[in-house]
Amino acid sequence: MTVLAYAETRGGAVGKPAREATGAARAMAEAWGAETHVVALGGPGTADAARGLASLGADRIHVAEGEGLALYQPDVVAAAVSRLIGEGGFRAVVFPATAQGKDLAPRVAARLGCGLATEIVSWSADGEALVVRRPMYAGKAIATLRLAAAPALVTIRANVFAAEERPGAGELVMLAAADEDARIRVTELEIGDRAQLDVAEATIVVSGGRGMQDPEHWHLLEDLVKALGEDAALGASRAVVDAGWRPHGEQVGQTGKTVSPNLYFAVGISGAIQHLAGMRTAKVIVAINRDAEAPIFGVADYGIVGDVFEILPPLTQAIRTARAGG
């Protein structure tokens, strides 16, 4: 019996989504006394990059690499992963709930006729069955689902499952990927001008709302992000996205991104229910708002009542000093 992780690659690199999926698969495998396999498809260099997943518990690493896989090719990957799973013996398959994982998992589930639970936040083994918990209604309810038949497919929410160092055998096996499987082709990947971390992937998020008053004031938030280090990213409320102050890619909430960072700053954000939907599972929430009655304070672990323009500069300075060891 085996648990498989989809080790997402981006241009031949294996990042956090792959590590989190491997860690979750490894933990499941231990619960069932099963082996952990990972599958990685990507550009040249993928095999070398994926080898590193052995240290997180991968016993076998299935790899396909080549120029044609440098960009995520949905059908080619879906077909190759489905063929691998179809060989049998897989109890569960773990995908990261990233743009790739969310696109891929339903395709694989439909091809193989297996059950899929998306964006799970916890799991347990109940005999042979996999029992998972996942938010519904934008986090306003938590569902418990039971996937009795094998293989059970899941996508895991980012920043929820940690990968632990735990050496696995790391046997490398080449996997066939056929370009003819492509019904659709990804021809280009356009990544934003700044080499900036996406809000959905960051472990620290600084979000600004209408309380920032003007897009010209965003440098205050950018400074705070910089002070917080390279795992921090900017987010935004819908009000400022709709006003054209910030790009939609930064929007957090029901019609934006769902984030679960370790630390979330809501700056000049009222805390509308649709905004909370996207960030209430953050581990620590800090709110800065001049209205002590703002609903954001109801979910914030720490709040400061006051004017953002008076608070941001000293806050950025204090965090810079604290992080420098002062």
Place this chain on the structure above:
Amino acid sequence: MNTIVCIKRVPDSATRVKIAGDGKSLDPAGVKYVMNPYDEFALEEALRHREAAGEGTVTVITLGPSEAVETLRQALAMGADEAVLLKSEGSHDGRVVAHALADEIRGRPHDLVLFGKQAIDDDNMQVPGMVAELLELPCATVVVQLEIADGRATARREVEGGHEVLEFPLPAVVSAQKGLNEPRYASLKGIMAAKKKPLEEKEVTLAEATVELVSLEEPPAPAAGRIVGEGPDAVPELVRLLREEAGVF
């Protein structure tokens, strides 16, 4: 060009969620239902492509209870040509819904099959990709831009930090993300016209679920918020708490 748009009736995003007595569903009392917001983008896109082409029909399909007729009427009022209700209780299992929709779509002419990227009740984000596989069609998900010419399409889909550009032939499946367009409102004329448009209702029997819903709960109430203080004087204490109590940096 014949376009099919799958739309779902869902509780409004401002709904206060209360769990019903069965511990498995939403208490419908006082809940306002709307067309899934992402499906509005899908429908708008279908209408625009029909208008640009000057021909073709837009068919909307929903799987749901009898009340979902209201959602179909809204779609007809916005400009869809015909509507189909697959009467059923629905399922939390995306695959079950996808099979029922795919069976209906298969029997109808379709150059383009549009979906919302996600239904905001179950938040499954499963059905579009599954229907595409069942129909063996090219599929672009989470699309913010769609261009169609001479039976081929180019789409941009949202990914972390940017976009992927996709190229594919029709027929195809596309799921809509916010940003694709600005959905129109139904005009009074549209609402009147909708009453005369064809709306077919049929019972469907759903396949057995592979994912069983055991329970639905309200999330634990967040620990009451703590106000650290007022104004810039509270900053040092906040930073101390973040370091020492929360341990975040």
